[in-house]
Amino acid sequence: MTALTSGKTRPVRLADIAKAAGVSHGTASNVFARPEIVRDEVRERVKAAAEAMGYAGPDPKGRLLRAGKVNAIGVATAEPLSYFFDDPFARVMMASISQACDATGAGISLVSAANNEQLAWNIQSALVDGFIVFCIEGGSRLVELARERKLPFVALDLDSENEAVAAIGIDNVAGAGLAARHLAELGHRRFAVLALESADAGFGPVTQEQVETSALYSGTRDRLRGYFAELSRFGIDVSLVPIYETLNDEESVRAGLEHIFALPQRPTAILAMSDRMALHALDWLREHDIAVPGDVSIVGFDGVPEGADSKPPLTTVAQPIAEMGRLAVKAILENDGSLNRQLLPVNLVIRASSGPSPA
Template sequence: MASLTAGNRRPVRLADIAKAAGVSHGTASNVFSRPEIVREEVRERVKAAAEAMGYGGPDPKGRLLRAGKVNAIGVATAEPLSYFFDDPFARVMMASISQACDATGAGISLVSAANNEQLAWNIQSALVDGFIVFCIEGGSRLVELARERKLPFVALDLDSQDGAVAAIGVDNVAGASLAARHLTGLGHRRFAVLALSFADGSTGLVSPEQVRTATYAGTRDRLTGYFQELSRVGVDTSRVPVYETANDAASTKAGLETIFAAKEPPTAILAMSDKIALVTLEWLSARKLNVPKDVSVVGFDGVPEAIVSEPPLTTIAQPIAEMGRLAVKAILESDGKVSRQLLPVELIVRASSAAPRG
């Protein structure tokens, strides 16, 4: 940190402190960076000069930039900062990223913003060696900004069709197919889908055109997996309501109100996230609808909350912790090559799914 010399002409520098204390520049530097190798009387003299001149020590950013590495990773999202703490998937991912960083001594910088302008500034000014990008809403913009920094980055999603984007994700079609196959195997034929976002800022019942032009391939792929499996057993997917949520309680409840207002409500709900599924369990319970006797529910993620929900949630488990570990490794051990890793998913059957009544 630098302060101003008399008359506010220029900032006080380490060289000024060295001169005032009557020591070399190297000795003054060691007082702040390696004090144990400097005699106590010299240390005290340099510190006294620094205090008198209002100098707080060298700017750590300069030292880090000169070294070429800052030993820190930026974790970026276009969501508000609270996303990292409120979303069950994000919490598990951040725990894994933190553990991997702790093991290597690396730091973490959380990068988010309320608008695109602020997001661009935060990405450009972040003092990091690379970025882990949460490719949820605004993901393509994040990738673009991270790429402009010319630092290593990895997207926690395989949405991007750009083979030049390093990514870690799962096979969404295969995972969704597992969920639907589990329910059709139990005998369900009346379904509804509570979806993640197909495009920015929209919620409500989704038309085939909206699916076809979806911004987010991950959402489209999960619906493809559901519908492929439902079609295989003769379900007319054009009659299956698909409600796009914002992956929050308000839009999920609005979707459930719409879906269960139908003459023949579903006996099974396919939820594209565990967060959506957990809200669904609470909504159904509040309306005295028994899960799984009246309605079966299957989520997608495998978050810890799914184990202790009432009833425990059947879900498609992603290897979230492994994804976080691999993302940290991809940044800290980057060799300049682009890697796209597809990880397996697993169907975890619990008490929220069973055969329909009758």
């Protein structure tokens, strides 16, 4: 319903409701914002007037703009929106972020896009108080866009060398070293690496030099450095270790294993840079009657819940994913303008997918 003014109609305002109910503007406002402090009979009178005039309540956008806060966090990634639901790591992270937001009453806005132009628009138009940036792919672009909004933001899994950005992450080099050392101490000497992305050219075999020169995929580079530094300590010639770049999905992991197991010397140990690719690898190995860990051992990276239930249960380098999500929410909601960088510890969870090297 609208109010009539000089022959013209305008939307009903809170002042109109207050006048119709015979109360002050402040009392009418409290009926909608803090009803518990208004006497029952006054509250019912104001609500009846509002219902009669078709007034649903104050515009929340106006209240939020006046307060300077929208009480919502943007979670941004350059991956497709399905990433938040398909990837085991992202699901655990989002569950933690959601729980932390629920505890404070904050909302969540998922921000992703199919291309850079759409991503820029989505970040610029998101009605949020700050961003949690998933730097899985295209991290530098996400950081640049978040910085342009001049809102607080914290990056997850960002290059630890970028000291100018608030970030929560892990030491990828040290984590990867735990996995490689574990397998080497079990007697393995023939290795293969299923890698995360290191270039924009798709998936396929890559060299150590190609990974090292990748400027955009520092997580891949650092995990490979951790693997190879530890393997070198055991006298393993890492130049002979095949590296297959995957897209962290089933198709590219299967293609990688077809390539690796067609080589003249088959590995007895596989280092997978994510649990997701390790779980796909377990399926492929089982289908090809390659016993795990009897013929080949495999170690993942992340520590997602699915790894505990796989067949066999997956040995992995576990990140404190839930803690990372909780700290990221806290960094946005309690932002004081300071640059906060936190490096969290990882640990090796040994399960049945790793065992002694076959004789």
